[in-house]
Amino acid sequence: MSTDTHDQKWLSELQATLTHEFEAHTARLTQLTADTGDPAEAHTSAALIAATRQSLEQISGALRRLTAGSYGSCEKCDTAIPRERLEILPHARFCVPCQQKQNG
Template sequence: MSTDTFDQKWLTDLKTTLTYEFEAQTARLTELTADTGDPAEAHTNAALIAATRQSLAQITDALRRMSSGSYGDCEKCGTAIPRERLEILPQARFCVPCQQKQNG
């Protein structure tokens, strides 16, 4: 399913939302990586930094797929990912059956 299969307004709104989320996560990462000098926060911050970086990577990948026209296609089997799944998880790369196989 190429991006032209989706309602263009929905896709534009989703891209705007993902772009906003990317900016928010980037600001959060900047804040988290500021050294507070508190060793008690180091472990917690490391986990938050890792989660934020993963979120940024997923958002970046979703925006790349939108630009290339492959957004909404399962990266494993090539079938269309249902819009309902993408509304809940906009960065989804796999359809539900392939995601379940991926998770084991």
């Protein structure tokens, strides 16, 4: 990914946003894992916990790639992931063609 001043500003803002989202999801996970004792809520809680954990994994992966300097490069073919895709899906690990191959 190009590293001009505009991109650096965008990456810095993205990192701040992802960090905030990570903190919010962590707080949510803490709340979700608190046992309410209501067996009727167990199934719904389990699904919410799984979704929150998946979001945390995706966000932390994006933050790791930002720190490592590999953010914005496809993990399969190493081509640049278009910024438009990253703006919509900031945790994207693959370019569209590689993602389609990954999904089958």
